[in-house]
Every structure is written in C-alpha cells, then in structure tokens.
Amino acid sequence: MATTSRLIKKLDEAVINRIAAGEVIQGPWNAVKEMIENCLDAKATNILVVVKQGGLKLIQIQDNGKGIHKCDMDAVCERFATSKLTTFDDLSSISTYGFRGEALASISHVAHITITSKTANSQCAFKGSYSDGKLKEPVKPCAGTQGTQITVEDLFYNVPTRRKAIKSATEEYNKLYDVISKYAIHNSKTTFTLKKHGENAAIRTQSGSTVDNIQNIYGGEVSRELIKVEHHDEQYKFKVQGHVSNANYNAKKCILLLFINHRLVESSALKKALESVYANYLPKGSHPFMYLSLEIIPQNVDVNVHPTKHEVHFLHEEAIIESVQRVLENVLLDSNKSRTFLTQA
Numbered sequence: 139m140a141t142t143s144r145l146i147k148k149l150d151e152a153v154i155n156r157i158a159a160g161e162v163i164q165g166p167w168n169a170v171k172e173m174i175e176n177c178l179d180a181k182a183t184n185i186l187v188v189v190k191q192g193g194l195k196l197i198q199i200q201d202n203g204k205g206i207h208k209c210d211m212d213a214v215c216e217r218f219a220t221s222k223l224t225t226f227d228d229l230s231s232i233s234t235y236g237f238r239g240e241a242l243a244s245i246s247h248v249a250h251i252t253i254t255s256k257t258a259n260s261q262c263a264f265k266g267s268y269s270d271g272k273l274k275e276p277v278k279p280c281a282g283t284q285g286t287q288i289t290v291e292d293l294f295y296n297v298p299t300r301r302k303a304i305k306s307a308t309e310e311y312n313k314l315y316d317v318i319s320k321y322a323i324h325n326s327k328t329t330f331t332l333k334k335h336g337e338n339a340a341i342r343t344q345s346g347s348t349v350d351n352i353q354n355i356y357g358g359e360v361s362r363e364l365i366k367v368e369h370h371d372e373q374y375k376f377k378v379q380g381h382v383s384n385a386n387y388n389a390k391k392c393i394l395l396l397f398i399n400h401r402l403v404e405s406s407a408l409k410k411a412l413e414s415v416y417a418n419y420l421p422k423g424s425h426p427f428m429y430l431s432l433e434i435i436p437q438n439v440d441v442n443v444h445p446t447k448h449e450v451h452f453l454h455e456e457a458i459i460e461s462v463q464r465v466l467e468n469v470l471l472d473s474n475k476s477r478t479f480l481t482q483a
C-alpha cells in the first residue's frame with residue numbers, strides 16, 4: 139500500500155506573524171497612522187514625522203508624550219501586549235486608539251524598528267532595537283528628552299511581494315501626508331510636523347483653532363467658505379460637529395475627513411448621503427470639503443471589525459446617517475439664506 143504524507147501542516151510561527159503583520163500594516167501610511175495614534179494615546183502635544191522614500195526607506199516619529207518605562211521596553215513589540223486594555227469588557231468603553239497591542243509587533247515583523255524613550259521620572263532615555271517582536275539585545279541607556287522616538291527602516295524588506303506591489307514612493311508619501319493632515323485637523327491643540335528627510339517641513343501646524351489648521355493645510359480658499367456644524371441628537375445619543383464648505387466652494391474632488399469617536403474612518407454610505415445633499419447646492423461635477431467628527435456612545439460602536447480599525451460598525455447606522463444628512467441640509471439652507479440676504483442688502 140502506498141504511503142501518503144501529511145499535507146496539512148501547522149505554519150511556522152515566523153510565517154504566521156509575517157502574514158498577520160501584512161494585514162495590520164498595509165503600507166507606510168498606516169504604520170504612520172498607528173504610531174501617531176500611539177503618540178496621542180501617550181498625551182503628546184508635539185509630533186514630528188520624518189520620512190524617506192514615502193516612508194518605505196525610513197519613518198521616524200518623535201513625540202513629547204509620557205514615554206515608555208524601561209521595564210516595559212522588552213514587551214512593546216510583543217504581539218497582543220498592550221498597556222491599554224485588560225478585559226474584553228473594557229472594549230466597550232475604550233477611550234484610547236490602541237487596544238490590540240498589534241501595531242508595533244506587526245511593524246517589527248516586516249521592518250527594522252528602533253525605539254528610544256524617556257519617562258518623566260527617569261534620569262535618562264533607553265534605546266532598544268527589535269526584530270520579530272523581540273529586543274535584539276538588552277536596552278541601553280542614552281541621552282534624550284521626555285517622550286518617544288520610533289524609527290522604522292526598510293518596510294517590507296522581508297516581504298518581497300508586498301514591497302513589489304507598492305509602485306511609487308510618491309503615492310505612498312501622498313497617502314501618509316493625507317493621514318497626518320487629517321489627524322492634525324482633528325487634534326488642533328497638538329502640533330504636527332511632517333518632513334521629507336533633509337527638506338523643509340511639508341506640514342507644520344501650530345496649536346490653534348481647527349479652522350486655522352484647515353487653512354494651513356487645505357488653503358484659504360476652502361477655510362474662508364466654511365460653515366460650522368454642531369448638533370446633539372437625543373434620540374440616537376450622538377453628537378456631530380465639524381466644518382463643511384458652503385455653496386460658494388466647489389472642488390474637483392470630494393474631501394471628507396470623518397472621525398467616529400476620534401478614529402479616522404471611512405464610510406462610503408455616509409459620504410454618498412452627504413454628497414447627495416450638496417447636489418442641490420453645487421454645480422454638477424463639483425464637490426464639497428467636509429470635516430465631521432461624530433461621537434457615538436461607545437457601547438453602540440464596534441471598533442474591532444478589522445485589525446486596521448479603519449472601519450467601525452455602529453448601531454442605528456441608517457438612522458444616524460439620515461440625521462446627519464438633515465443637520466447638513468439645515469446648515470446649508472441657513473447659510474444660503476444669509477448669503478441671499480447679504481447680496482440683497
């Protein structure tokens with residue numbers, strides 16, 4: 139009788155980790171997003187990002203947040219190791235961006251990562267380099283100011299298919315520019331700087347108002363034509379606020395900065411619904427600028443849909459979308475009325 143060998147084998151730990159990492163870290167832009175969220179979780183008020191080759195060669199992020207204790211330095215890049223979540227129930231009231239403890243671990247499986255960090259109580263900073271979730275050698279003391287600096291080099295050096303699929307460094311740079319712009323606007327009290335290595339700052343925000351930051355990044359043409367949105371919905375228990383362009387402004391492409399419970403997310407359903415409101419106000423083929431921040435009670439939101447957390451699900455989705463549509467309709471109507479009034483006066 140012919141003997142057959144087993145076809146189903148358990149994957150190697152290293153292979154499992156690299157596959158999982160590729161799911162969390164899709165490109166430089168979301169490595170940047172994860173690390174910016176960590177800076178914000180650490181209460182940083184100043185975040186500096188330096189990149190080379192659209193982040194593929196280098197991403198360096200420096201913050202002035204609370205830092206990482208020396209005793210935690212060995213666990214930061216371990217998968218599912220986090221300082222932010224303890225029990226599953228905590229998920230329903232999570233107020234930090236992070237909770238999965240996967241970002242730095244994932245990055246360490248697909249890039250070279252070095253972390254230097256100093257807490258307020260420590261005499262000096264500590265520095266460690268990581269590979270595949272682990273410290274390469276014991277952390278070393280070094281000079282440094284309070285906060286954390288993370289350097290990520292040669293992203294996807296060991297995932298050639300992913301590396302090859304990324305066509306252009308410029309495209310990657312544009313994506314991370316977009317992410318930083320959006321976070322800078324949503325966190326207008328935190329200053330953000332983005333630089334290509336050796337060049338002047340491409341983004342440099344001051345701690346100011348949201349509209350100042352919109353002007354700084356998206357230009358005066360849009361910031362002059364903004365209407366404030368603010369609404370509290372008792373029935374579905376959510377709040378929406380932000381700034382949207384009025385009927386005077388029209389762009390070739392719709393720009394939507396959407397935050398749900400402070401997370402940058404995408405919702406094609408909401409985008410479509412809002413664009414349909416603008417269709418009554420804007421000439422055909424032109425589009426609005428919208429920055430909207432929705433706060434929904436955490437118990438009604440599921441942030442754990444995907445490791446990238448790019449998508450969230452929430453209860454009463456249709457009703458909430460309709461309600462936001464009505465809010466937009468009202469502010470546009472109001473602003474149009476005052477415009478007519480102004481031109482008549």
Ligand code: ADP
Pocket residue numbers: 172176177180201203204205206214215219220221222235236237238239240241242243286
């Ligand atoms: P998560 O954010 O889900 O906890 P991460 O892999 O993003 O997982 O980070 C792991 C841990 O490393 C965090 O829980 C936090 O304790 C620490 N950490 C990461 N980045 C920073 C930072 N910039 N400042 C302070 N602590 C950080």
Ligand code: MG
Pocket residue numbers: 172175176235236237241
């Ligand atoms: Mg995180």
